[in-house]
Amino acid sequence: MAESENIVAETAEKIFADLADAQTINHDKKGEWKAPLWQALTDAGLPLSWVPEDCGGSGASLAEGFSVLSAAGRFAVAVPLAETMLAGWLLAQAKIVSPGGEMTVVPATPKDRITVNADGSLSGRARGVPFAKVAKHFAVLASDAKGSFSIALVDAGKCRIESGLNLGGDHSDVVTLDHVQPVAIKPAPPGFDQTRLMLMGGVARSLQIAGALESMLEISVRYSNERVAFEKKISKFQAVQHNLARLAGESAAALAAATSAADAIANATSFNDEMFLEAVAAKIRCAEAAEKGGAIAHQVHGAIGFTIEHILHRYSLRGLAWRDDFGSESYWAVELGKLVCSRGADELWPLVASR
Amino acid sequence: MTAALRFDPIRLPPECEQLRKEVRAFLAEEIAAGTFDPHKPNREDTDVPEFSRKVGERGWLGMTWPKKYGGHERSFLERYVVTEEMRVANAPTRRFFVADRQSGPVLLKYAPEHIKMEILPRICKGELCFAIGMSEPNSGSDLFAAKTRATKTDGGYLINGTKIWTSSAHIADYMIAIFRTSPPTKENRRHGLTQFLVKMKQPGIQVNPIGQITGQYEFNEVVFTDHFIPDDHVLGEIDGAWKQATSELAYERSGPERFLETYYVLTELVRAVGNNPDTRSAEGIGRLVAQVHTMRRMSVSVAGMLQAGKEPVVEASIVKDIGTIWEQQLPHRVRELAAFVEETATNRETLEKQLDFAIKTAPKLTIQGGTTEVLRGIIARGLGLR
Numbered sequence: 001m002a003e004s005e006n007i008v009a010e011t012a013e014k015i016f017a018d019l020a021d022a023q024t025i026n027h028d029k030k031g032e033w034k035a036p037l038w039q040a041l042t043d044a045g046l047p048l049s050w051v052p053e054d055c056g057g058s059g060a061s062l063a064e065g066f067s068v069l070s071a072a073g074r075f076a077v078a079v080p081l082a083e084t085m086l087a088g089w090l091l092a093q094a095k096i097v098s099p100g101g102e103m104t105v106v107p108a109t110p111k112d113r114i115t116v117n118a119d120g121s122l123s124g125r126a127r128g129v130p131f132a133k134v135a136k137h138f139a140v141l142a143s144d145a146k147g148s149f150s151i152a153l154v155d156a157g158k159c160r161i162e163s164g165l166n167l168g169g170d171h172s173d174v175v176t177l178d179h180v181q182p183v184a185i186k187p188a189p190p191g192f193d194q195t196r197l198m199l200m201g202g203v204a205r206s207l208q209i210a211g212a213l214e215s216m217l218e219i220s221v222r223y224s225n226e227r228v229a230f231e232k233k234i235s236k237f238q239a240v241q242h243n244l245a246r247l248a249g250e251s252a253a254a255l256a257a258a259t260s261a262a263d264a265i266a267n268a269t270s271f272n273d274e275m276f277l278e279a280v281a282a283k284i285r286c287a288e289a290a291e292k293g294g295a296i297a298h299q300v301h302g303a304i305g306f307t308i309e310h311i312l313h314r315y316s317l318r319g320l321a322w323r324d325d326f327g328s329e330s331y332w333a334v335e336l337g338k339l340v341c342s343r344g345a346d347e348l349w350p351l352v353a354s355r
Numbered sequence: 356m357t358a359a360l361r362f363d364p365i366r367l368p369p370e371c372e373q374l375r376k377e378v379r380a381f382l383a384e385e386i387a388a389g390t391f392d393p394h395k396p397n398r399e400d401t402d403v404p405e406f407s408r409k410v411g412e413r414g415w416l417g418m419t420w421p422k423k424y425g426g427h428e429r430s431f432l433e434r435y436v437v438t439e440e441m442r443v444a445n446a447p448t449r450r451f452f453v454a455d456r457q458s459g460p461v462l463l464k465y466a467p468e469h470i471k472m473e474i475l476p477r478i479c480k481g482e483l484c485f486a487i488g489m490s491e492p493n494s495g496s497d498l499f500a501a502k503t504r505a506t507k508t509d510g511g512y513l514i515n516g517t518k519i520w521t522s523s524a525h526i527a528d529y530m531i532a533i534f535r536t537s538p539p540t541k542e543n544r545r546h547g548l549t550q551f552l553v554k555m556k557q558p559g560i561q562v563n564p565i566g567q568i569t570g571q572y573e574f575n576e577v578v579f580t581d582h583f584i585p586d587d588h589v590l591g592e593i594d595g596a597w598k599q600a601t602s603e604l605a606y607e608r609s610g611p612e613r614f615l616e617t618y619y620v621l622t623e624l625v626r627a628v629g630n631n632p633d634t635r636s637a638e639g640i641g642r643l644v645a646q647v648h649t650m651r652r653m654s655v656s657v658a659g660m661l662q663a664g665k666e667p668v669v670e671a672s673i674v675k676d677i678g679t680i681w682e683q684q685l686p687h688r689v690r691e692l693a694a695f696v697e698e699t700a701t702n703r704e705t706l707e708k709q710l711d712f713a714i715k716t717a718p719k720l721t722i723q724g725g726t727t728e729v730l731r732g733i734i735a736r737g738l739g740l741r
Contacts, residue, residue, distance in 0.1 A: 214359070221738050241735035248360065248734055249677040252670065256362035256656055257649040263364035277648055284645035330638060333645065337637030340644050345626035349443050352648055353375070355366050 008049070008060055009067035015040045016075040022215075022311040025078070038079050042100070047081055050089035051098045057088055065089075066262035069204050073211020076314045078170050080104055080131035082204045087139035090197060094151035094186035101136040104129055106154070106175050110198050110327045114142040114177060116150050121179040130325055132156070132173035133163050140177070141188065141197050149193055152182035168318035172325075191271065199279040201326030203265055206258035206282040209290045209322050212315040213251040216297040219312065220244060224300055234300075243296050250293035257282040264355075273339060274354045280332040287329035290319035360670060362652070365659030371436045378440040381413060385446070393445050394705055396619055396712045402526050403447040404481075410441075410448075411481030416455050420463060425476030431662040435655065439611035445619060449523060449573075454478045457607055458485035458531050465590035465599065466552065474529070474552075488518040488532025488553065488577065495520070496729050498533070499545045499597065503579060505534035511586050512536075512551070514559070514579040522723075524562045524575040527555050533596045545597035550590040557582065569715045607724060609657040609671035614650040614678030616720055617713040620689045620706070621647070627693065627700040639692040643685065650678050669737030676730040679720045686713035 019037040041047055049065040051057020060068075065085055072081050080102045087103035107114060107126035114124035122142050132138070138154040158180045166172035221244060224235035234240050261282035268275055294316040298305050305312040323329060340348055386393055390406050410416055418434040420426025438456075441448050459478050462471055477483045494500035503516025514534055524530065530553040537547035553560070559582030564572040591599045621643055628636045653674050660667045690710050696703065721727045735741055 217738075221740065224740065235740040238732075241740050242728070242731040244738055244740060245673075245676065245731035245734035248669075248738060249673050252360050252362060252653060252673045253649050253677060255360060256364075256653040257645075259362065260364040260652040260656075263366075277644070280641075281645035281648040284642060285649040288642075288646075329642070329645075333638045333641030334634055335637075335641065336644055337632055337639065337641030340625060340640055341628055341632045341637065342630050344630065345622050348622055348625055348644070352644070352651060353439060353443075 006067075008046075008064040009071055011044050012041075012046055012068045012071040013074075015044060015046075016071060016077060020075050020077055022075065022314050026309070026311050026314060034079055037077075038102070041079070041081060047084035047102075048088045048098050049085050051092050055088075055092050055095060056098045056100075057092070062266040063262070066203075066207055066259075066266060069207040069262075070211045070259075073208035074215050076168075076208075076212050076215065076318045078168070078314075078318075080135060082208060083131050083135070086201055086204060087135075087137070089200065090139040090141065090151055091153055093189055093192055096151060096153050096184045096186055099137055099153070099183075102131065102134055103137045103139055104131045104135040105197065105201065106132070106138045106140045106177075107194070108201065108325055110194065110331060113194075114140055116142045116144040116152075116185070117179060118145075119179075120185065121181050122152060122154065122177045122185075123179055124177050126175045126177075128166075128172050128324060129175045130166070131171045132159075132161050132175045133171040137183070138175065140182065141194055142185075143194075149188035150185050151188050151192075152185040154180055154182045166321035166324070168314075168321040170318070170321065172321070195276075196271065198326045199276070200265065202283040202332070203258070203261045203279050205322040205325050206254070206286040207262055209286040209319050210251070210254040210258040212319040212322075213247075213254050213289055213293045216293060216312070216315045216319070217244070217247050217251045219315075220247060220297045220300045223305075227302075240300060243300060247293050247296040247300075250289040250296070254286045254289035254293070257285040273343070273351060276339065277336065277351060277354075280327075280336050283327065283332050284329040284336070287323035290323055294319050360673070361660070361667065362656040362670065363659065364652070365432075365656045367432055367436065367655065368430070370430075371433055374433055375436050375440060377413075378415070378437055381409075382440065382444045382446060385409070386444070391445065391447050394619075394623075394709075396445055396617075396709060396716070401447045402450055402484075404450060406447050407450040407481035407484075409481070410451060411479055416451055416481055417459055417475065417479035420459060420475065420479070424463070424471055425479035427479075431658050432655075435611065435658045439615065439651075442611055442615045443618060450484045450526065451478070451481050452612075453487060453523065454483055454485035454529075456610065457487065458529070460606065461531055461550070461590060461599075462552070465550065467587050470552065470587060483528045484523055484526050486521050486524040486527035486530040486555070486577075488521055488524075488530045490518065490520045492517055492519050496726050499539070499548065501533055501535055501548055503532075503534050505536050505549060505551065505584070507536075508583070511588070512584045514551075514553075514582040514584060516579055518577040518579075520565075520574045521577050522574045524555070524577045525564055525572070529553060530555055530577070531590065537594045543597075547594050548596040549593050550596045550599060551584050552588040552590055553582075553584060554588075559583065568718070569712065606661065606671075608675040608730075609654055609661075609667075611651070611654055613675045614647065614654065614682050616679075616682045617685045617716065618647065618682070620686050620709050620713050623702060623706045623709055624689045624692055624696075626702050627696040627706050629697075629700070633695070636692055636695060639688065643688060646681060650674070650681055654678065669734055672725075672730045672733045672737070675725065676727060676734065680727065683717045683720045686710055686717055690714070 045058030048057035049060040053059040083104040088098045108129045112126040140152040160176040162174040261278040264278035415437045417426040418429045505512040533548045536549040540546045561578040563576040
């Protein structure tokens with residue numbers, strides 16, 4: 001990790017530790033913690049990490065931004081930090097200046113399409129858009145009749161939003177654009193398409209899941225060293241130790257897959273099959289780890305972890321919810337399987353062993 | 356807070372790519388020459404001495420060892436590339452693999468100079484096969500229950516007892532074994548075992564092959580009856596083998612052989628499915644590829660940490676734990692997907708034969724070289740649970 005990457009990540013960690021402590025948040029039923037947290041993140045320039053300074057952002061590197069997302073995952077942060085970062089990144093691809101305030105990206109699944117109409121307005125329906133309800137602007141990727149992609153900044157107030165919640169209780173909404181005139185619209189750079197946006201979003205979610213699993217491992221180990229049953233700490237039971245070792249394995253797999261994919265994107269000079277493998281493998285493996293690891297964390301905690309009062313659900317349910325964003329693991333597994341088969345059996349190992 | 360696990364995104368350096376090309380070209384030549392068949396799983400009872408010597412000639416044995424002992428002073432990451440390419444090609448590595456991975460490094464650390472000078476260059480030339488004498492009939496995972504005795508005599512030790520499940524003992528030139536030199540103490544039940552270099556094919560050693568469920572005869576019972584070992588064949592501290600056993604584990608546990616043992620069935624499935632998979636095949640293959648990619652990233656990451664002089668013992672144990680479970684389950688997942696392969700697929704018979712062999716091999720993968728249970732104990736200790 002470069003030194004500057006450390007500084008950005010440490011700044012984020014400190015803000016989360018001060019203003020997004022899981023225990024405090026969990027007891028704040030009115031959500032009064034959200035505004036101070038967002039203000040502090042904004043003051044530190046974190047939501048626009050990936051926006052160059054000449055586009056209104058703080059001009060951090062991709063690697064620095066990814067390290068912020070890992071930290072956000074460790075705190076299971078329920079504000080649209082990842083979404084605003086992604087939106088700013090998307091807008092920056094077309095050199096559109098980012099406004100202040102919360103943003104999110106549209107569409108947020110591989111199959112939904114937003115269309116550029118002949119008059120330059122935008123139409124379409126996007127499901128599962130994270131934090132659409134609280135976003136002031138949307139960064140939209142849209143294609144015209146010829147299949148050319150454009151990137152647009154859209155005022156959220158001009159769109160119809162059907163509110164919904166994901167498994168973690170965070171906004172996951174349906175956004176409908178009906179001939180909406182964007183605030184700004186520019187052509188996407190050559191080769192930039194919806195897959196690229198989905199993969200970037202998927203890597204962000206992978207890092208967040210890996211972070212959540214790190215925290216689930218930590219709090220599960222801590223709990224097992226405190227809780228006494230049958231006159232000893234439950235951490236002394238071999239069955240519990242082996243469960244926690246498996247959780248460590250799932251956490252490790254998620255961490256390795258996600259950080260490798262982030263590193264691949266951060267250092268990419270071009271887009272190729274190897275990049276695709278890195279990004280989708282991370283999403284697939286992290287989603288699997290969210291299921292297996294989350295189940296073990298709950299098992300170790302017993303009934304207390306199933307209560308709304310306990311913080312475990314903040315991580316476990318978000319881990320599960322994040323699986324669905326920017327293409328589920330099933331969707332990407334099919335796409336990866338198709339790619340592998342089209343390359344042929346003898347080209348599989350060279351793909352896996354390419355770096 | 357628990358000590359955070361680290362899996363840094365290590366990339367293989369450019370020199371590895373040139374090396375990989377050389378290894379692939381070499382393996383292609385050997386396959387063309389009929390030395391081995393890449394479509395036949397790496398049967399561990401296949402002994403191909405001339406292949407070992409050729410690998411040695413290429414400079415791919417003892418790659419990380421000092422040049423004065425015949426080594427090549429290259430990096431762990433370069434050795435990693437050679438290991439994974441050989442494994443994926445189903446190359447017959449049995450004769451040299453243990454010596455190169457495990458026995459050589461032990462000798463480097465603990466053997467007297469004249470023994471290093473005598474043996475290590477021969478390992479590097481691919482001339483020597485090593486076995487590891489750990490388990491005994493009543494001492495498997497519980498290593499420190501070993502009873503085979505080394506009794507002090509004039510100029511050396513007399514060995515009496517039995518080692519078991521000893522891979523390659525029937526072809527091995529040497530064995531590195533632990534024998535009991537003193538009883539355990541009350542304070543330390545691990546005390547009293549000493550590591551020795553054993554020259555095989557000598558009086559007082561009888562090797563009895565044991566059949567495996569795969570049909571192979573690859574592990575053995577080794578019976579010692581007043582077998583003499585000279586004093587200079589003691590490796591390290593008398594009674595102190597327990598101090599020496601743990602540091603090598605990270606090397607032994609995290610390599611590509613810990614998740615690629617049954618990989619060949621995945622390649623063959625992709626061949627059988629063809630270029631236009633249905634949704635179920637595509638999803639199944641996609642998940643397996645994502646999983647093997649992740650395993651490899653974890654394993655390369657540990658190799659990179661080892662190269663950097665770190666001791667990622669917990670990370671290495673995690674790689675072996677989830678890697679061996681993955682390679683154990685792989686043939687079963689491939690079998691499920693293979694049920695839908697067209698009757699007309701040209702490699703159907705090859706795939707079925709490979710699946711049979713891989714499914715029979717699978718149970719041992721989570722037992723050999725440290726069981727799942729032992730590994731999870733080590734991980735649990737690393738997490739601060741014991």
